[in-house]
Amino acid sequence: MASAEKQVNSDSDTANQDVASKTANENAIVEGINERSLVRKLDRIVLPPLTLLYLLSFLDRSNVGNARIEGLTTDIHMSGDEYLTGLTLYFIGYVLFEVPCNLILKVWSPKFWFPTLTLVWGVVATLMGVTQSKTGFWIVRFFLGVAESGLFPGIVFYLSMWYKRNERQFRVALFFSAASLAGAFGGILAFGIAKMKGVGGYNGWRWIFIIEGLLTVVLSAASYFFVHNYPDTAKFLSEDEREVIQTRLKLDSDATQHEKLDWAHVMQAFTDIKCWLYAFGFHTMSLPLYTLSLFLPSIIKGLGYTAATAQLMTIPPYAIAFCLTITFAVLSERYKVRTPFILGSTSLAILGYILLLSDSRAGVSYVGIIFAAAGIYPSVALVLSWPANNVSGQTKRAGECYSKHYRVSLDLCSCFSSIKIQITDSARKSLVANAMQISIGNLGAVIGTQLYRTETAPRYFLGHSFALGYLVLNLVVVTTLYLVLKRENKKRDAAGSERVESDGPWQGDVDPRVNLLLLYNTKSMRLFRLLAFIALSFTAAVAAKKAATTSKFDKYAAQSMPFELDEIAYTELTASPRDYSVAVLLTARDPKYVCGTCKEFDPEWTILGRSWQKGDRNGEKRVLFGTLDFDNGRNVFMKLQLQTAPVLLYFPPTIGEHAKADGSPARFDFLGPQSAEGIRSWLLRHLPAGQDYPQVVRPINYARIGFTITILLGLFTFVTVAYPYILPVVQNRNLWAGISLITILLFTSGHMFNHIRKVPYVAGNGRGGISYFAGGFQNQYGMETQIVAGMYALLAFAAINLALRVPRIKDSKTQQAAVIIWAAVLFGMYSFLMSIFRIKNGGYPSGAARFPVAAALTELDDCAGACAGVTDPELPGLWDSVKATEIDDAEAVPTLPGIVGLLNDESVVELDEVSDDDTRLEDSALVG
DSSP, X not given: OHHHHHHHHHHHHHXXXXXXXXXXXXXXXXXXXXHHHHHHHHHHHTHHHHHHHHHHHHHHHHHHHHHHXXXXXXXXXXXXXXXXXXXXXXXXXXXXXXXXXXXXXXXXXHHHHHHHHHHHHHHHHHHGGGXXXXXXXXXXXXHHHHHHTTHHHHHHHHHTTTSOHHHHHHHHHHHHHHHHHHHHHHHHHHHHHGGGTTGGGOOHHHHHHHHHHHHHHHHHHHHTTXXXXXXXXXXXXXXXXXXXXXXXXXXXXXXXXXXXXXXXXHHHHHHOHHHHHHHHHHHHHHHHHHHHHHHHHHHHHTTTOOHHHHHHHTXXXXXXXXXXXXXXXXXXXXXXXXXXXXXXXXXXXXXXXXXXXXXXXXXXXXXXXXXHHHHXXXXXXXXXXSHHHHOSSHHHHTOOOOOSSOOEXXXXXXXXXXXXXXXXXXXXXXXXXXHHHHHHHHHHHHHHTTTSOGGGTTTTHHHHHHHHHHHHHHHHHHHHHHHHHHHHHHHHHHTGGGOOXXXXXXXXXXXXXXXXXXXXXXXXXXXXXXXXXXHHHHHHHHXXXXXXXXXXXXHHHTSOSSEEEOHHHHHHHHOXXXXXXXXXXXXXXXXXXXXXXXXXXXXXXXXXXXXXXXXXXXXXXXXXXXXXXXXXXXXXXXXXXXXXXXXXXXXXXXXXXXXXXXXXXXXEEOSSOOOHHHHHHHHHTTSOSSOOOOOXXXXXXXXXXXXXXXXXXXXXXXXXXXXXXXXXXXXXXXXXXXXXXHHHHHHHXXXXXXXXXXXXXXXXXXXXXXXXXTSSHHHHHHHHHHHHHHHHHHHHHHHHIIIIIGGGOOOHHHHHHHHHHHHHHHHHHHHHHHHHHHHHSTTOSTTOXXXXXXXXXXXXXXXXHHXXXXXXXXOOGGGOOEEOXXXXXXXXXXXXXXXXXXXXXXXXXXXXXXXXXXXXXXXXXXXX
C-alpha cells in the first residue's frame, strides 16, 4: 500500500514537473504581448461582424410579425391557425438541421460558412415577399429555419476558439444583444417600408420582406471580407499573437492528452444534471422570447393602435431591452455573479406579464410589454452564456474544434465516414451541452408559436398565461441550478487542502481550482431574495386587485380610442346585449379606393375619440369609438350593403337605464369633410340627455405655430429692409383699383361663382338634415344669383369709391369717415362672400378665419342640434328648410365590386326618414 502511494506520488511529482516546465515556456511566450490589448483587438475585429450577422438573422426571422399587421394573412388568404403553422415550421427546420449545419462548420472554414449561410437565408427571406399562397409561405418559413439553424450555435463555438472561459460570458451576451437591437431596428424599417404600399403593385408587407432580405444579401457579400478563420490562420494576427491566443486557450482548457473520441465522454453530458438544467433554463426562456419577438406588433395593435403606430411602438421595448442586456452583462462580469441577475431579469418579465393579464388599459399594458422585453432579453443572454463558464470540456461545452497543439481524429458514424474532423480532447463534452441547450430550448419556441391565436386577440390570455408560467418555471430551474452548483462548491471548499496550484491546464468542471458558480455571492443573494420578495408581493397584490372578470366595455375602453376593429371585434362590440353606446366609423383609407373624404376625416375622428377618452377617463358616459376599415371588414360592408364611405354608425345601449327597444344603429352619411365638433353635435342628439359630455380638445399644432412664426419673421425682415422700395407701389391707388376690379371680374364669371351655385345647392345643418341657401329648391338658383351678384356689385362700387371718389374729398374728416365706411363695406361683403363659399364647399379657405356672420350661423346650428324642443320650422334665417330622403335598400348592390369608384363620391347627403307629421326628423336605422 505504501509502495503504491509512493509510486502515485512519484507519478504526480513527475506530472507536476512536466506541467511546470510547459507552463514556464508558455508564460515566456505571453510576456512579449499585452494580453488585455490583444483581447480588445479581438473585440474590435472578431465580434462586430458576427453581431451584425446575428442581427440580420433575428431581423429576418421576426419581421413576419411586422408583416402580419400590414396585411400578410389577408392578401394570401391565410387563417390565423395557418399563420401559426408557418411560424412553427421555422423552428422545426431550425431544430432538425442545427446539428448537421454545425458538422459542416467543422469541415468548412468560418470565413466562408457564416457568410454563405447569411446569403442563403437572405435569398429565402426575399422570396417571402413574392409568395402567393399559404403553401409557399410554409415552405419558405421552413427553409428559413434550415438556413439560420447553423448561425447561433456555430458562432458560440467559434467564439470559444478566441476567448477564454471567463471572457466568453460577456461576449456571448453582447453578441445576443443584437436580437433586441434587431427588434428596434425592424420596427423602424417596417414603419418606413410599409409606406411603399402600392409600389410595383405590391402591398407594404411584401416590401418589408423584399428590402430586408436584399439588405441581408448585400451585407452577406461584404461579410466574406470581414469574417475571419480560426486564430492559426487569421491574417490580422501576428505570429506572436497567434501563439498567445493558442497558449491562453490551452491553459484554459482541459486538453492535456492525445485521446480519441469515446462515446462515454459524450454520455457524460447526458448524465450531468447541470447540462439538463442549462438546457431547461433556456427552454423556459425561449417560449416568452420568441412569442414576444414574433407577436409584439400584433399585441400592440390589439391595444387599439393603427398598424403604423404599432410598428413605431415596438421600438422602445426593444431599445430598453438592449440597454439592460448590455448593463447586466457588464455588471455580471464585473461582480462574477450570474444568478441574481438572471432571477432579477426574469422577475421583471413576470411583472410585465402580470400587468398584461390583469389590466386592460392600453397604457398599463404597454408598460407591461416594456417590462417583459426588458426582463426576457438580459436573462436569455446570461442563460446562454452560463455553460461556457461551468461545463467541463468542449465536447460538453461547444465543440471547440481546433488547437494547434492537441488534435484527435473523429470519424462521424457511417453517414459521415468520409469526413475527418480535427477536434481537441477538450472539445467533446461541451459540444453536447450546447447542442442540448439550443435544441431543447428551441422546443419552447415551437410550443409558443401555437399559443397566440386569432380568437384570443386582442388580450391574448392563453399566450400570456403560458409565457408567465414558463417564466415562473425558469425561476425554479435557475434556483435549482444555483443550489446544485452551491453544493458542488461546498464539496470543493472542503477539499481545499488538496487543490493543486494555479498553474497547469484546466480539468474542466472537475478541476479542483474552479468554483462552478462564477455567480455565487452570499450578500448578493440575500439582497436579491429581499428584492424578489418585495417584487412578487407587489405583483400578487396587483393580480388580486384585478382578479374580477373584465367586462366587454372595460376591455375596449382600456384601449386608445378610436381603436381599430376587424370583423370579429366589430361583431363582438356591437352584439347585444350591450350596456354602452358605440360609434363606429366605416371607412376606406387605402389610396387605391381614392376616398378623399375618408382621408380628410380620419384625423378629425381621431381627435374626437381621444378628446372623449381624456374627458371621460373613468368611462362614466359609457361611450366607445371604433374604426372599421374596408380592408379589415369587407363582410361587414357587404352585410350592411354599403356602396360608399365613410359612414358613421351609432349603436345605442340595449340594456340599462338608457336602453332603446330595437337597438338599431343610427347612420350618418358624409356630405363632405366634417369636423370633430360637427360629429360631436350629431352624436349629442342620440346620446342620453341631461349629461355633460366631453368637449373636443384639439392638440396644439406646434409645426403650424413654428411655420407661422418663421413666415412672419421673414416678412418683417423683408419689409424692414425693402420698405423704401415697395412703399411707392403699395401707395399707388390706381394699381390697387385695377387689382380689385380684375379680381372681382374673375370671381364673378369664374371659379367661385360657379362653385357657389353648383348642384346640389345644399349644406349640412349639423343635425342630420339638409339646408338650402334660399329656403326653397325652386327659388334656389335665381335667389343665389341675385344675392351674389348684389354682393359683387357692392364690392366693385366700394373699390371704385376708395380708388377714385374718396381721394377727391376736400374735408379731411369727411374723407377719413368715407375711407372707414367704404373699407368696412369692402371687408364685410368680401368676408360674407367667403363665408357663403365656405358653407357650400366645406374646408375652404383652409385654416382661414371665418366672417363673424358665419361663426354665428355655426353657433345657431349647434344650438339647434342640441335643443330637442326646437323644431325645424322655428329655425330662422337661411336654415329654415330641411329636406329628407329615405334609405332605399332595394337599390343597394349586395356585393362591393364597384366600391373603388363609388368611394370617391363626396356628394352623399344625410339620409333620414320623415315622420308622419313631416316636422320632426329621425335618423334612419340600418336593418340587420
